[in-house]
Amino acid sequence: MDIPEEALARDKPTGSMVACGLMPELPVETTQFSEKEQAKVILNKWAETGELYSECAKRHSGLVQWIEVD
Numbered sequence: 001m002d003i004p005e006e007a008l009a010r011d012k013p014t015g016s017m018v019a020c021g022l023m024p025e026l027p028v029e030t031t032q033f034s035e036k037e038q039a040k041v042i043l044n045k046w047a048e049t050g051e052l053y054s055e056c057a058k059r060h061s062g063l064v065q066w067i068e069v070d
Contacts, residue, residue, distance in 0.1 A: 016063035020056035024048040 024045045030038045 010066065013059075013062045013066045016059040016066070018059075020059065021052060023052060 026045055027041065030041060033041065
């Protein structure tokens with residue numbers, strides 16, 4: 001397969017080539033918290049997970065675009 005010169009000259013998206021990181025985890029024991037505190041912990045972890053997933057998806061997309069050579 002011949003790779004065009006302009007494709008070889010592109011900078012590698014090194015930021016896209018790193019691990020996304022660990023997903024946030026819920027505390028093992030939450031029964032000592034009130035229901036309101038438990039809900040708050042769950043929602044905060046859900047938001048953190050969404051942010052991490054979104055960032056990882058952006059990196060993945062950038063890497064896919066770099067790999068695809070037309």
